[in-house]
């Protein structure tokens with residue numbers, strides 16, 4: 001049985017401030033670091049050893065991974081960072097307060113922007129300083145790869161090819177892989193792995209700092225899915 005563990009980053013400064021974050025590169029809060037530490041300790045208590053880890057190019061996910069791997073005494077394992085595991089791009093909402101945006105546009109509209117499968121938030125203009133074309137970490141990408149906004153659907157359209165080309169082949173040749181990423185890039189992957197419908201995925205939430213385990217057969221079909229916090233610690 002193979003195991004894929006997904007870990008959403010711990011609380012970030014903009015989670016705490018209740019701001020739309022997306023591709024903005026904000027760090028963890030002290031609470032977020034504690035959550036990452038607790039995630040690593042929980043994985044250690046359950047005897048996890050990872051062959052390889054994947055993360056995004058955003059520091060809240062990278063630091064969560066570092067802290068968890070440090071707790072596991074496994075900072076030596078191969079780690080790949082890739083932009084395709086980034087959070088969904090929040091377009092022109094990036095940086096806005098979520099509650100104030102709901103007051104302005106209504107709860108229903110904000111819920112559609114946050115949780116619908118196919119409706120993206122309003123796009124950034126090309127000359128907006130928040131546009132990823134101004135960020136050197138994306139300098140190697142073609143213009144048509146750089147989003148000005150993303151729905152969950154278009155997020156899945158960049159996560160899935162990465163899963164197929166990189167993560168799935170690694171899992172076929174190993175036992176246990178960790179992905180430290182973001183609420184919506186992980187929801188996209190969960191939707192794919194579990195065959196969740198466009199409607200049902202709107203109700204799926206991923207909490208910060210909680211290892212989510214997928215047990216997979218050799219064909220990478222999901223046999224079981226659970227949060228590790230819900231399983232008894234062996235020998236405890």
Ligand SMILES: O=C(O)[C@H](O)COP(=O)(O)O
Nearest residue numbers: 019020021022087114183
């Ligand atoms: O990008 C963000 O703001 C969060 O990481 C996820 O936000 P959401 O819960 O609004 O999708």
